[in-house]
Every structure is written in structure tokens, then in C-alpha cells.
Amino acid sequence: MLAKWWKRVVVYQIYPKSFYDSDGDGIGDLNGITEKLDYLKELGVDVLWICPIYCSPMEDNGYDISDYYRVDPMFGSNADMDRLLCEAGKRGMKIILDLVVNHCSDEHAWFKKAVADPDCEEAGYFYFKNTADEEEPNNWCSNFGGSVWTRLADGRWYYHTFSKKQPDLNWENPKLREKVYEMINWWLDKGVAGFRVDAITFIKKDLSFKSRATEDGFRYPIENLTDYPGIGGFLTEMKEKCFDKHDCMTVAEAPGVGNETFREYAGEDGYFSMIFDFTWENMESEADKSSIEAVERLKKRIFDSQRFVSKAGWSAVFLENHDQSRCVNKYLEKENICFESASALATMYFFLYGTPFIYEGQEIGMTNAVWNSIGEMEDVRAKGKYKEAIERRQDPQKVLEYFSELGRDNSRTPMQWNSEENAGFTKGRPWIKVNENYKVINVEEQKTRSDSLLSYYKKLTALHHEDVYEDVFAEGSVRQILEDVPAVFAYEREWDGRAVTVVVNFKKGPQEIQGTKAEVLLNNHKTLCAKDGKLLLAPYQAVVFDGKI
Ligand code: GLC
Numbered sequence: 001m002l003a004k005w006w007k008r009v010v011v012y013q014i015y016p017k018s019f020y021d022s023d024g025d026g027i028g029d030l031n032g033i034t035e036k037l038d039y040l041k042e043l044g045v046d047v048l049w050i051c052p053i054y055c056s057p058m059e060d061n062g063y064d065i066s067d068y069y070r071v072d073p074m075f076g077s078n079a080d081m082d083r084l085l086c087e088a089g090k091r092g093m094k095i096i097l098d099l100v101v102n103h104c105s106d107e108h109a110w111f112k113k114a115v116a117d118p119d120c121e122e123a124g125y126f127y128f129k130n131t132a133d134e135e136e137p138n139n140w141c142s143n144f145g146g147s148v149w150t151r152l153a154d155g156r157w158y159y160h161t162f163s164k165k166q167p168d169l170n171w172e173n174p175k176l177r178e179k180v181y182e183m184i185n186w187w188l189d190k191g192v193a194g195f196r197v198d199a200i201t202f203i204k205k206d207l208s209f210k211s212r213a214t215e216d217g218f219r220y221p222i223e224n225l226t227d228y229p230g231i232g233g234f235l236t237e238m239k240e241k242c243f244d245k246h247d248c249m250t251v252a253e254a255p256g257v258g259n260e261t262f263r264e265y266a267g268e269d270g271y272f273s274m275i276f277d278f279t280w281e282n283m284e285s286e287a288d289k290s291s292i293e294a295v296e297r298l299k300k301r302i303f304d305s306q307r308f309v310s311k312a313g314w315s316a317v318f319l320e321n322h323d324q325s326r327c328v329n330k331y332l333e334k335e336n337i338c339f340e341s342a343s344a345l346a347t348m349y350f351f352l353y354g355t356p357f358i359y360e361g362q363e364i365g366m367t368n369a370v371w372n373s374i375g376e377m378e379d380v381r382a383k384g385k386y387k388e389a390i391e392r393r394q395d396p397q398k399v400l401e402y403f404s405e406l407g408r409d410n411s412r413t414p415m416q417w418n419s420e421e422n423a424g425f426t427k428g429r430p431w432i433k434v435n436e437n438y439k440v441i442n443v444e445e446q447k448t449r450s451d452s453l454l455s456y457y458k459k460l461t462a463l464h465h466e467d468v469y470e471d472v473f474a475e476g477s478v479r480q481i482l483e484d485v486p487a488v489f490a491y492e493r494e495w496d497g498r499a500v501t502v503v504v505n506f507k508k509g510p511q512e513i514q515g516t517k518a519e520v521l522l523n524n525h526k527t528l529c530a531k532d533g534k535l536l537l538a539p540y541q542a543v544v545f546d547g548k549i
Pocket of ligand 1: 323
């Protein structure tokens with residue numbers, strides 16, 4: 001069977017609050033995205049994933065939705081969305097939105113009604129519990145710290161996987177499910193090309209709601225209760241009633257899905273087109289990031305996953321997103337962050353088996369920011385965990401250090417467009433601090449420079465789309481090579497007699513490998529030394545070859 005369209009695309013993720021502010025209120029907006037479409041077209045991306053733009057009190061930057069049908073005024077209007085869809089379409093680009101249906105906002109009309117009247121229909125759209133004493137119904141801990149339960153004035157407790165302003169929707173209720181499907185189809189009919197599906201493995205609950213034992217005596221982390229048995233019924237129904245009716249692309253954030261259930265999620269007939277490959281997301285916890293051992297561990301995780309996924313289905317490959325720190329900080333030691341290492345990282349993942357995603361700013365090598373206090377941070381998760389640490393009498397300074405390095409705000413600082421005030425992101429006061437390095441790292445500076453990271457990303461997307469190679473990336477097998485050469489990350493993609501080889505040296509010194517100089521399609525260095533059946537790779541050299549080497 002020939003590749004689905006979403007196997008041939010490069011996706012660009014936009015965090016709308018931080019992308020480009022067209023009206024000077026300090027917050028990015030839809031018209032700002034429309035203004036930058038030519039930039040994105042030139043970058044060579046085909047699909048834009050836009051994080052939530054719906055009406056929201058913004059407790060979790062839009063992942064708390066109070067009206068699924070309306071664009072939040074802070075981002076513009078529904079007419080602006082129509083215009084964006086139309087302008088993107090003119091340029092041959094598609095838009096996918098975030099679908100957040102594990103929970104909504106406590107300011108959604110459904111929840112307000114449910115709070116006002118325990119017997120109304122909407123009360124059945126959520127999980128409420130009464131307890132005899134004033135105890136929480138169980139010991140489960142929410143993803144943002146604290147209990148999953150919050151008590152209403154009338155004594156009822158409601159359930160939330162994330163913050164207390166994000167009450168979970170009760171998927172057991174067929175009426176609720178119908179409402180959700182209606183909304184999904186409404187957006188698909190409007191012309192969105194699909195969805196990134198948020199936190200979807202949380203929608204099925206352990207309905208016993210029994211407390212669970214923990215080793216430390218603290219609450220039981222809800223993140224252990226993903227992909228709960230019975231979830232498949234809901235997901236099959238959503239696929240049949242919505243996704244199958246449109247030729248859409250769906251990419252699920254599906255924590256907890258391992259090899260056992262991968263096929264159900266992202267196999268040929270899976271619930272979704274693909275799921276994000278999170279198997280190598282947490283490499284940042286390794287102490288000495290760019291040591292040979294660390295690279296070897298990363299190599300193993302990536303290729304274990306590739307071997308499995310390439311037989312089982314399809315995945316989305318990425319280095320960054322709005323929940324992660326910047327990839328250069330995550331995978332490299334500070335002193336090694338440079339064009340060569342950043343482009344080596346990019347080359348490493350871009351041609352893997354799966355659809356590559358680029359996160360805004362990654363293409364210019366944006367870095368983590370410096371956070372001096374919790375007060376500078378905006379992230380509800382960082383604040384929740386900080387508060388929790390104080391309650392548990394742990395050292396809050398440690399939490400600050402953790403979030404400075406790994407916190408989500410690192411990827412949410414404004415896009416660095418130029419060296420003017422606020423990095424050219426806004427004429428107003430930015431909603432979150434701008435990374436101080438914008439004078440050095442920005443689009444304007446890199447746009448005209450052929451040896452910039454931005455120019456390199458353009459070459460990556462161009463190669464991905466080149467007629468003769470497109471099938472190789474969309475259909476081809478993946479095979480790791482040079483497995484035993486320390487800190488060398490190399491693979492072949494192959495389809496129908498045509499092959500492409502990717503070789504990346506993550507060693508801080510030169511590295512010799514077996515290989516002949518096949519036609520070089522891409523090289524992040526000016527030269528490549530070849531002699532007597534050997535190639536001498538410079539530190540952080542990344543080369544893509546036509547054929548095998
Ligand atoms: C997902 C999103 C994250 C959000 C959470 C709750 O993990 O990526 O940003 O906070 O879901 O919706």
C-alpha cells in the first residue's frame with residue numbers, strides 16, 4: 001500500500017502565544033502566524049500544528065478549554081482562523097489543531113452547569129464523588145502536583161488529571177462522547193487537516209477509584225494509570241465517527257503506550273495516524289550529556305524504537321516540543337553548543353522512520369533561558385511542583401534548578417525573529433520573558449547566511465521532499481549501520497532499489513569509519529575526507545549520502 005500523505009510531510013509546531021504578535025498585546029496570535037506563512041513555506045514545512053487557540057482562561061496556556069468552538073480573543077477570531085486556513089492552503093500547507101478532550105476548563109459552560117446543579121445532564125460529563133468524611137476520595141496525585149480531587153462548596157469532589165482548573169471529562173457517558181465527536185467533525189469540516197491529540201491515554205479511568213500503595217507514603221502518581229484497559233472502545237469509536245470520515249492526520253500524545261499496545265494506536269489500522277515517539281525524550285537526565293556513553297545510550301534507545309516501530313506502524317519523530325527544554329541544552333553540554341552540533345542533532349533524527357516534527361525556534365538553535373526565580377516562570381506545572389516541594393518540606397531551590405534546566409518555559413520564550421526589542425516578537429510587553437540571547441540567535445541574522453542553522457534546516461526539508469528520495473523516507477526500511485563505532489550514529493533507509501545513508505559523528509574528536517565516498521547529498525562541514533575505503537569524520541560531522549557507503 002502506498003504511503004499516506006502524512007507520511008510525506010514535515011510538520012512545524014507552533015506555540016501560538018509565543019510565535020508572533022501582530023497586534024502589540026504581548027501575546028502571539030493567529031494573524032501573526034498568517035504573517036509568517038511565507039517564512040514557514042520557505043523553511044519547507046508542509047503541516048503546521050498549532051497548540052490550543054480555543055477560548056481559555058489560560059491556566060495551562062490553552063490546554064484548559066472553555067469553548068471548543070471559538071478562538072480565544074487573545075489569539076484573534078474565528079474569521080482569522082478561516083483566513084489562516086485559506087492562506088495556508090494557497091501555499092500548499094495544511095493546519096492541524098490540538099485536540100484536548102481528556103479534560104476541559106472549569107470555566108466551560110458544561111462544568112459551570114454541573115457545579116450549579118448536581119442533577120443536570122452536564123453533571124454526568126464529569127467525575128464527581130462524595131465522601132462520608134471530608135477525606136479526598138483516594139490518594140492519586142495529579143500530573144501537576146497535589147491531589148487529582150478538588151472539593152466544591154457543596155461537598156462534592158471532582159476529578160482532574162492535571163490542574164484543578166482542568167476537570168476531566170467522563171468518557172463513560174455516551175452523551176459526552178457524542179458532543180466531543182460533533183465538535184471534532186465541525187473543525188474537520190471547516191478544513192483543518194487533523195489533530196495533535198492531547199494526553200489521550202488518560203481518558204479511561206480505573207473506575208474503582210481505589211487508593212494505591214506507594215513506597216514513599218505520598219500520593220500515587222496518576223501518570224502510572226495511562227492506557228487503562230477498556231480505552232480501545234472509546235478510541236475506536238472516535239476514529240470511526242470522526243477521523244475515518246476525513247482523510248485526516250492524527251498524532252497522539254500517548255504516554256504509557258509501549259510495544260504491547262503500539263499497533264493498536266499507530267499500526268496500519270490504528271486509532272491514530274501516528275503517535276509521538278517518547279522513548280528517547282528523557283535522555284536529558286543523563287549526567288554527562290555528550291559523553292560517548294550518553295550517545296551510546298541514546299543510540300540504543302532510538303534504534304530499539306526504530307526497529308520496532310518500522311515493523312509495527314508509524315511514529316512522529318521530534319527533538320523538541322512545548323513541554324520540553326531546548327534540544328541543544330538537552331543533548332549537549334553548554335560548551336559544545338554550536339552550529340555543527342546542532343545541525344548534527346537535526347540530521348540524526350530528520351530521516352528516521354516516521355514523520356519529522358520541528359518545534360518553533362529549533363530551526364535557529366534557540367536555547368534554554370536563564371531563570372532566576374520561580375516568579376519568572378509561567379508554567380503551571382513548575383509552580384505546582386514548587387508549591388508541593390514546600391509542602392513536603394523539600395528544598396524548593398532544587399525544584400527551581402530542575403525546572404531551570406528541564407522546565408517547559410524554556411521552549412515557550414518568544415520566537416526570536418530579529419535583534420530589535422523583544423526579539424521582534426512583539427511591540428508590546430511580552431507575556432513571558434524573552435531569552436536574553438536574541439541579539440545573537442535570531443531569524444533575521446540567519447536568513448541570509450548560507451552557513452546558518454536555519455539554512456541547514458531548509459536543506460533538510462528540501463532533501464526530505466526531493467522527488468527521488470521521498471519514497472525512500474515515506475516507505476523505506478530503516479537499518480542501523482556502524483553500530484559498534486562509538487558515538488557514531490548511522491543508518492540506511494532503503495526502498496525499491498534506492499538507498500540513503502545518514503552518518504553522524506557525535507564524538508568531540510575526529511572519527512574514522514569504513515566507507516567509500518558515495519554521492520554526498522548533505523554535509524554540515526565544508527569537506528569530507530575519504531581515503532583507502534575509509535571516511536574521516538570531523539567532530540560533530542553529519543553527512544547524508546545517496547546510496548550505501
Ligand atoms: C499535554 C500537553 C501539555 C498540557 C497537558 C494537559 O501533556 O502537551 O502542555 O499541559 O497535556 O493538557
